[in-house]
Amino acid sequence: MDWELAACRDHDPELFFPVGTEGPGAEQLTAAKFICGTCPLQAACLRWALDTGQEAGVWGGTSEEDRRDMRRARLAGRSLGVSA
Template structure:
C-alpha cells in the first residue's frame, strides 16, 4: 500500500494517531464538500489522482479516513485513500 502524498510507512502511523471529532462537523469543513462528489467517486477504472490531490491539502483528512474505516466505506476516495488502499490498511490493523 502506498500513497502519493505521504512518505512510505506513514499511513498506518497517521491512522493510529488520529484524533477525530465525535460528530460529523468535520464534513462541513472538508475540501471535498466544496468540490463535488465526481472527483471522489469516479467511474470504475478512472483516475483518483485529482481526488487525492484535494485530500492532500485538506485539514480534515484524518477525520475523513477515520470515518471511512469506522463505517466500512467501500466506495470512493476517503481520507486520501482509494478503496483498495483502505482495504489494505484495514487488513494491516487487524
C-alpha cells in the same frame, strides 16, 4: 466533526467516486486524492471511513484499494497479537 470545513465540499461529489482505476478513473483518483491532501479533516475523514466500513470512493486521501489494504494489515496485526 464539522464537515463544512472539508476541502471536498466545493467539488462535485462524483469526483470522489471514480469509475475504474485506469484512464479517466485514474485521473479522477489522482485529483480527488490531491484535494484530500489539502483538507484539514483528512485524518478524521479517513478514521470515519475505516470505522464505518466505507468500501466505495475516496475518503481521507485513500482509495478503496488503500483502505482494503489498511483493513487487511489491521486484521493481520490483531491475529499476531500486535496492537494497531
